[in-house]
Amino acid sequence: DQQVKQNSPSLSVQEGRISILNCDYTNSMFDYFLWYKKYPAEGPTFLISISSIKDKNEDGRFTVFLNKSAKHLSLHIVPSQPGDSAVYFCAASDPTGSGTYKYIFGTGTRLKVLA
Amino acid sequence: EPEVTQTPSHQVTQMGQEVILRCVPISNHLYFYWYRQILGQKVEFLVSFYNNEISEKSEIFDDQFSVERPDGSNFTLKIRSTKLEDSAMYFCASCFEGHYNEQFFGPGTRLTVL
Numbered sequence: 001d002q003q004v005k006q007n008s009p010s011l012s013v014q015e016g017r018i019s020i021l022n023c024d025y026t027n028s029m030f031d032y033f034l035w036y037k038k039y040p041a042e043g044p045t046f047l048i049s050i051s052s053i054k055d056k057n058e059d060g061r062f063t064v065f066l067n068k069s070a071k072h073l074s075l076h077i078v079p080s081q082p083g084d085s086a087v088y089f090c091a092a093s094d095p096t097g098s099g100t101y102k103y104i105f106g107t108g109t110r111l112k113v114l115a
Numbered sequence: 116e117p118e119v120t121q122t123p124s125h126q127v128t129q130m131g132q133e134v135i136l137r138c139v140p141i142s143n144h145l146y147f148y149w150y151r152q153i154l155g156q157k158v159e160f161l162v163s164f165y166n167n168e169i170s171e172k173s174e175i176f177d178d179q180f181s182v183e184r185p186d187g188s189n190f191t192l193k194i195r196s197t198k199l200e201d202s203a204m205y206f207c208a209s210c211f212e213g214h215y216n217e218q219f220f221g222p223g224t225r226l227t228v229l
Contacts, residue, residue, distance in 0.1 A: 034217060036220075041222070041223075042222050042223075043119070043121075043206050043208075043220035043221050043222045043223050044158065044206070044220045045220070046217040046218075046219070049217060089157075089158065098163070098170040098171040099170070100146055100148075100163035100165055100170040100171055102148065102160040102163055102171060102173075103148075103150070103158075103160060103218060104160070105150075105157045105158040105159070106157060107156070107157045108157065
């Protein structure tokens, strides 16, 4: 049961261009979404988040867009830099259960930024 | 900058043995989590812990698993009798509150069960 899906396992982008990573979810109860970046042999590192009351959140080169009706979010990185090469995970904070808001992760997209 | 730490970085064990994975969450954080990532798969929630008790656990977190906060700083995950399929990266995470604050993840412990 994949509640959070990242359909592109990998993406290659030229340095300086825009990287667009996509994520779809199925559970309309999710109301908070996050993007994490992960380098090999390290834990996931928080990148940016968005609440469902917004449709866009921007932080420097990173912008996350949320389309609630389509249950879709995307992460835009512009301009892309070689140091952005990593695996990017989309996560939804699940408000059901006990209230400790576990994260439901997607399978990740490996971004490679070519110099 | 405060960070979540985990030890050991790599643990190799024989099937059927007990292992304890250790985590030191960020001080002043109140919520603690364990996640795991089997090689090539997504990161999966195992258990959340708040106020010295388990708040929620996934179906993966069966009777072979237990968590403990033995003192004010450590948070441990014990697997009583390891199986081959327990081989994975185990990530500890912590945050101030459960929702509108991001969880901070540790670097992970790679568990290899032979």
